[in-house]
Amino acid sequence: MTQIMLSLDIESLEIISQGIDNQGNIILEVRSKKSHSTCHKCGKPATKRHGTAPKVKIRHLPILDTPVYLVIEPIRYQCEHCDDHPTTTEQYDWCDRRSTITKGLEKYLMRSLIHSTVQDVSRKEGVGAPSSCLDKKLEKRLSSIFRHNSGLKKQYHQMSQKLF
Incomplete structure (x- = not known):
């Protein structure tokens, strides 16, 4: 197979290897270029490497209508600022x-919904219904609107009950 060099447009990743699985999907094994994470407890940078988490497979933007998956082994970091040194x-x-x-695929799916249905996009892209993706975006947008206008929130709930 001929190797093709493409950019992921994700600056924090480095491609380690590439291949095609049994289903014809493009698999890119990647590694993070980051040298720290943020401690979930104190919020300060955690820079001491402390092993890895299990590999995860994350779907990315398609190439030539072929699904692309990124496989990454997340690094675990230990916080040296906290007394109990959490990871x-x-x-x-x-x-x-x-x-x-x-997030790139999420945006792509959202753009695909213009002049199309959720079912059509789901079928075309071979993904579970992008409605969960859409729901997250709408929920974020609506919650900020509702925070400032409680009357609108009541109208929305009444309307959504009629629709569903």
Whole structure:
């Protein structure tokens, strides 16, 4: 197979290897270039490496209509600022915590919903319904609107009960 060099447009990642799995998906094994994480307890930088978490497989933007997966082994860091030295698993700016898709793919799916249905996008892209992705975005947007206008929140709940 011929190797093709492509940019992931994720500056904090380095591609270690590439391949194709049995289903024809492109698999990119990647490594983080970051040298620290933020302690979940005190919020300060944790820089002492303390092993790794299990590998995770995260779906990224397709290449030539072929699904792409990033496989990464998250680094665990130990906080030297806290007395009990807790460990924190590295978090990424390109992927939400515990998400199975990258933010880039999430944006792509959201754009695909323009003039299309959730079912059509789901079928075309071979993903579980992007509605969970849509729900997260709408929830964030609506919660900030509702925070400032409680009357609007009541109207929304009445309308959504009629629709669903």
